[in-house]
Protein backbone atom coordinates (compact mmCIF):
# COMPACT_ATOMS: atom_id res chain seq x y z
CA UNK A 1 0.00 0.00 0.00
CA UNK A 2 2.77 2.39 0.93
CA UNK A 3 4.57 1.56 -2.27
CA UNK A 4 1.45 2.37 -4.31
CA UNK A 5 1.05 5.78 -2.68
CA UNK A 6 4.71 6.57 -3.26
CA UNK A 7 4.37 5.58 -6.92
CA UNK A 8 1.30 7.78 -7.33
CA UNK A 9 3.17 10.79 -5.94
CA UNK A 10 6.05 10.22 -8.32
CA UNK A 11 3.72 9.91 -11.29
CA UNK A 12 1.87 13.05 -10.24
CA UNK A 13 5.09 15.01 -10.23
CA UNK A 14 6.13 13.57 -13.55
CA UNK A 15 2.84 14.38 -15.28
CA UNK A 16 2.70 17.87 -13.79
CA UNK A 17 6.03 18.57 -15.49
CA UNK A 18 5.22 16.68 -18.67
CA UNK A 19 1.94 18.56 -19.20
CA UNK A 20 3.64 21.60 -20.72
CA UNK A 21 5.92 22.30 -23.60
CA UNK A 22 8.45 24.99 -22.66
CA UNK A 23 10.11 27.70 -24.73
CA UNK A 24 12.78 30.19 -23.65
CA UNK A 25 13.07 30.73 -19.91
CA UNK A 26 9.91 28.77 -18.98
CA UNK A 27 10.62 25.87 -16.63
CA UNK A 28 8.89 23.76 -13.99
CA UNK A 29 9.29 24.85 -10.37
CA UNK A 30 9.64 22.48 -7.42
CA UNK A 31 6.14 23.22 -6.09
CA UNK A 32 4.37 22.31 -9.36
CA UNK A 33 4.08 25.90 -10.58
CA UNK A 34 5.67 26.99 -13.86
CA UNK A 35 8.23 29.77 -14.14
CA UNK A 36 7.81 31.98 -17.19
CA UNK A 37 10.63 34.46 -16.59
CA UNK A 38 13.33 34.77 -13.96
CA UNK A 39 13.87 38.19 -12.39
CA UNK A 40 16.33 39.15 -15.11
CA UNK A 41 16.35 41.58 -18.05
CA UNK A 42 15.46 40.57 -21.61
CA UNK A 43 13.92 37.19 -20.75
CA UNK A 44 11.07 35.50 -22.62
CA UNK A 45 9.32 32.28 -21.65
CA UNK A 46 6.27 30.37 -22.89
CA UNK A 47 4.53 27.25 -21.62
CA UNK A 48 1.92 25.44 -23.73
CA UNK A 49 -0.28 22.67 -22.38
CA UNK A 50 0.02 19.41 -24.33
CA UNK A 51 -3.78 18.93 -24.53
CA UNK A 52 -5.49 21.24 -27.04
CA UNK A 53 -8.73 22.95 -26.04
CA UNK A 54 -11.91 22.08 -27.97
CA UNK A 55 -13.79 25.29 -28.77
CA UNK A 56 -17.02 23.41 -29.49
CA UNK A 57 -17.30 22.68 -25.77
CA UNK A 58 -17.54 24.71 -22.59
CA UNK A 59 -14.41 25.17 -20.53
CA UNK A 60 -13.30 27.19 -17.56
CA UNK A 61 -9.73 27.25 -16.36
CA UNK A 62 -8.41 28.83 -13.21
CA UNK A 63 -4.79 29.71 -12.45
CA UNK A 64 -2.84 31.75 -9.94
CA UNK A 65 -0.55 34.27 -11.61
CA UNK A 66 2.48 35.84 -9.93
CA UNK A 67 3.80 39.02 -11.56
CA UNK A 68 6.67 39.84 -9.23
CA UNK A 69 7.37 42.08 -6.25
CA UNK A 70 8.68 45.29 -7.86
CA UNK A 71 6.01 47.83 -8.79
CA UNK A 72 8.33 49.29 -11.44
CA UNK A 73 9.14 45.85 -12.94
CA UNK A 74 8.10 44.41 -16.31
CA UNK A 75 6.56 43.29 -18.54
CA UNK A 76 3.71 40.94 -17.68
CA UNK A 77 2.03 37.68 -18.64
CA UNK A 78 -0.48 36.72 -21.32
CA UNK A 79 -2.83 33.78 -21.40
CA UNK A 80 -3.15 32.70 -25.04
CA UNK A 81 -5.14 30.28 -27.18
CA UNK A 82 -3.93 29.91 -30.75
CA UNK A 83 -3.55 27.80 -33.87
CA UNK A 84 -0.50 29.57 -35.28
CA UNK A 85 1.07 27.42 -38.00
CA UNK A 86 4.23 27.19 -35.87
CA UNK A 87 2.21 25.14 -33.37
CA UNK A 88 3.98 24.55 -30.06
CA UNK A 89 6.97 26.56 -31.31
CA UNK A 90 4.96 29.77 -31.78
CA UNK A 91 6.21 32.82 -29.93
CA UNK A 92 5.98 36.58 -30.20
CA UNK A 93 8.40 39.38 -29.40
CA UNK A 94 9.97 40.12 -26.02
CA UNK A 95 9.61 43.19 -23.81
CA UNK A 96 6.31 45.02 -24.16
CA UNK A 97 4.93 42.21 -26.37
CA UNK A 98 5.21 39.69 -23.50
CA UNK A 99 6.17 36.87 -25.84
CA UNK A 100 2.80 37.21 -27.60
CA UNK A 101 2.71 40.26 -29.84
CA UNK A 102 4.73 42.17 -32.36
CA UNK A 103 6.66 45.30 -31.46
CA UNK A 104 4.14 47.69 -32.90
CA UNK A 105 1.43 47.57 -35.55
CA UNK A 106 3.79 49.03 -38.13
CA UNK A 107 6.86 46.84 -37.59
CA UNK A 108 7.87 43.53 -39.14
CA UNK A 109 7.86 41.66 -35.82
CA UNK A 110 5.90 38.42 -35.73
CA UNK A 111 3.19 37.81 -33.17
CA UNK A 112 1.20 34.65 -32.43
CA UNK A 113 -1.74 34.40 -34.87
CA UNK A 114 -4.48 33.49 -35.26
CA UNK A 115 -5.02 33.84 -31.55
CA UNK A 116 -6.92 35.32 -28.63
CA UNK A 117 -5.06 36.47 -25.53
CA UNK A 118 -5.54 38.27 -22.26
CA UNK A 119 -2.59 40.34 -21.07
CA UNK A 120 -1.70 41.17 -17.50
CA UNK A 121 0.52 44.12 -18.26
CA UNK A 122 2.87 45.59 -15.65
CA UNK A 123 4.74 48.22 -17.65
CA UNK A 124 3.30 51.27 -19.46
CA UNK A 125 4.14 51.42 -23.18
CA UNK A 126 2.51 54.28 -25.05
CA UNK A 127 2.89 52.56 -28.46
CA UNK A 128 0.61 49.78 -27.17
CA UNK A 129 -1.85 52.35 -25.83
CA UNK A 130 -1.17 51.23 -22.25
CA UNK A 131 -2.52 53.30 -19.36
CA UNK A 132 0.10 54.55 -16.87
CA UNK A 133 -0.64 51.71 -14.44
CA UNK A 134 -0.85 47.91 -14.46
CA UNK A 135 -3.85 46.62 -16.37
CA UNK A 136 -5.68 43.75 -18.07
CA UNK A 137 -6.56 43.80 -21.78
CA UNK A 138 -8.12 41.51 -24.37
CA UNK A 139 -5.96 40.97 -27.48
CA UNK A 140 -6.26 39.16 -30.80
CA UNK A 141 -3.95 37.86 -33.52
CA UNK A 142 -0.62 38.85 -32.04
CA UNK A 143 -1.37 42.57 -31.81
CA UNK A 144 -0.42 43.94 -28.40
CA UNK A 145 -1.91 47.37 -29.03
CA UNK A 146 -5.37 47.65 -27.49
CA UNK A 147 -8.09 50.27 -27.27
CA UNK A 148 -9.55 49.14 -23.95
CA UNK A 149 -7.88 48.37 -20.64
CA UNK A 150 -9.16 47.30 -17.25
CA UNK A 151 -7.45 48.62 -14.12
CA UNK A 152 -10.32 48.89 -11.69
CA UNK A 153 -10.59 52.68 -12.11
CA UNK A 154 -7.45 52.93 -9.96
CA UNK A 155 -4.76 54.98 -11.69
CA UNK A 156 -2.12 53.50 -9.34
CA UNK A 157 -3.28 49.92 -9.85
CA UNK A 158 -0.38 47.53 -9.16
CA UNK A 159 -0.28 43.75 -9.58
CA UNK A 160 3.48 43.35 -8.97
CA UNK A 161 2.71 43.11 -5.28
CA UNK A 162 4.28 39.76 -4.32
CA UNK A 163 0.79 38.17 -4.22
CA UNK A 164 -0.75 35.41 -6.27
CA UNK A 165 -3.66 36.69 -8.38
CA UNK A 166 -6.70 34.59 -9.24
CA UNK A 167 -7.24 34.32 -13.01
CA UNK A 168 -10.15 32.53 -14.63
CA UNK A 169 -10.96 32.22 -18.34
CA UNK A 170 -14.37 30.89 -19.34
CA UNK A 171 -15.62 30.01 -22.83
CA UNK A 172 -19.29 29.26 -23.42
CA UNK A 173 -19.73 28.13 -27.05
CA UNK A 174 -23.55 28.05 -26.94
CA UNK A 175 -23.67 31.85 -26.82
CA UNK A 176 -20.07 32.52 -27.95
CA UNK A 177 -19.22 34.28 -24.70
CA UNK A 178 -15.70 34.89 -23.35
CA UNK A 179 -15.43 35.88 -19.71
CA UNK A 180 -12.24 36.67 -17.81
CA UNK A 181 -12.23 37.03 -14.03
CA UNK A 182 -9.33 38.62 -12.16
CA UNK A 183 -9.23 38.40 -8.38
CA UNK A 184 -12.92 37.55 -8.49
CA UNK A 185 -13.99 40.48 -10.68
CA UNK A 186 -15.19 40.15 -14.25
CA UNK A 187 -12.67 42.17 -16.28
CA UNK A 188 -13.43 40.99 -19.83
CA UNK A 189 -16.83 40.05 -21.22
CA UNK A 190 -17.00 39.66 -24.98
CA UNK A 191 -19.19 37.91 -27.53
CA UNK A 192 -17.06 36.49 -30.29
CA UNK A 193 -17.50 33.68 -32.82
CA UNK A 194 -14.03 32.35 -32.07
CA UNK A 195 -14.23 29.30 -34.33
CA UNK A 196 -15.29 31.16 -37.48
CA UNK A 197 -14.17 34.76 -36.97
CA UNK A 198 -10.76 34.14 -35.37
CA UNK A 199 -9.68 30.56 -36.07
CA UNK A 200 -10.97 30.10 -39.64
CA UNK A 201 -13.14 27.11 -38.74
CA UNK A 202 -10.58 25.33 -36.56
CA UNK A 203 -11.98 23.95 -33.31
CA UNK A 204 -8.81 22.60 -31.63
CA UNK A 205 -6.49 25.24 -30.23
CA UNK A 206 -3.20 25.25 -28.35
CA UNK A 207 -3.25 27.12 -25.05
CA UNK A 208 -0.78 28.36 -22.50
CA UNK A 209 1.00 31.36 -21.06
CA UNK A 210 3.63 33.76 -22.40
CA UNK A 211 5.73 36.35 -20.58
CA UNK A 212 8.78 38.49 -21.01
CA UNK A 213 10.90 41.16 -19.45
CA UNK A 214 12.88 44.04 -20.93
CA UNK A 215 15.20 46.55 -19.35
CA UNK A 216 12.90 46.30 -16.31
CA UNK A 217 12.07 42.83 -15.02
CA UNK A 218 10.31 40.64 -12.46
CA UNK A 219 10.02 36.97 -11.55
CA UNK A 220 6.80 35.72 -13.23
CA UNK A 221 5.06 32.36 -12.90
CA UNK A 222 1.71 30.54 -12.90
CA UNK A 223 0.08 27.70 -10.98
CA UNK A 224 -2.94 25.60 -11.94
CA UNK A 225 -5.92 25.74 -9.62
CA UNK A 226 -8.80 24.14 -11.52
CA UNK A 227 -9.71 22.93 -14.97
CA UNK A 228 -13.35 22.34 -15.91
CA UNK A 229 -14.12 21.10 -19.39
CA UNK A 230 -12.98 18.58 -21.93
CA UNK A 231 -9.63 18.10 -23.61
CA UNK A 232 -8.51 15.64 -26.23
CA UNK A 233 -6.33 13.11 -24.45
CA UNK A 234 -4.32 10.88 -26.73
CA UNK A 235 -3.42 8.19 -24.19
CA UNK A 236 -5.05 7.24 -20.93
CA UNK A 237 -2.40 8.47 -18.55
CA UNK A 238 -4.38 7.33 -15.52
CA UNK A 239 -5.00 3.83 -16.86
Ligand SMILES: [Ca+2]
Pocket residue numbers: 070071072073122133134157158159160
Ligand atom coordinates in the same frame (compact mmCIF):
# COMPACT_ATOMS: atom_id res chain seq x y z
CA1 LIG B 1 3.16 47.81 -11.26
Ligand SMILES: [Ca+2]
Pocket residue numbers: 075096121122123124125128130
Ligand atom coordinates in the same frame (compact mmCIF):
# COMPACT_ATOMS: atom_id res chain seq x y z
CA1 LIG C 1 3.09 47.18 -21.37
